[in-house]
Amino acid sequence: MEIRNLILASGSPRRKELLEQIGIMPVISPSRIEEVVTSSVPEQVVLELSSQKAEDVMSRCPVGSVVLGADTVVAIDGMILGKPKSHGEACEMIRRIQGRSHQVHTGVAILLKEETGLRQKHFTVKTDVMVFPMTEEEIREYGESEEPMDKAGAYAIQGRFAAYIQGISGDYSNVVGLPVGRVYQELKALLENREDESHD
């Protein structure tokens, strides 16, 4: 199924590339929201933030638009690791996740604006990631590089950090920022329905 004119409410180059990988060329329109969360449960947090991003962009879009927002966090022992604010914080995050497993949660919100109102899909996808033990030298060298700086949990599985990945259980693309298989299936269901309705 060809999906045209999808608006991606994200400035993440990884999300754009993942959509392009499955043949969807999105229009990029990053949201400008101040991220506000009312929960500390990872699934809840990513649902709230992905919805806020998509709703913010949709508020400026005409009827017929399809907007996708997403948010990714790393969770370990019930604690959420977002993006590090400094190299020191990046090193702390890496020290925490090395030698064990953690979870990556991505929340996705897909909104379709119709004459009669909004139709929407909201879901979260979880991937377990196992990281090899790292030496203090490896932690510092990686934490002080630029790679961790705009990444949840201070690492990029698609980058140099691949050297320390022991394995994953779940969807790889979800760790990079967007579970594209699930996204495609949900988009297909949402848009097929729209076509059905237009034939009524």
Ligand SMILES: Cc1cn([C@H]2C[C@H](O)[C@@H](COP(=O)(O)OP(=O)(O)OP(=O)(O)O)O2)c(=O)[nH]c1=O
């Ligand atoms: C764990 C992990 C995260 N990431 C990235 C994906 C996301 O871009 C980022 C998490 O930050 P997000 O706040 O989810 O997204 P963003 O700020 O990059 O973009 P926007 O808010 O405009 O949608 O971390 C990787 O690239 N590789 C990884 O292995």
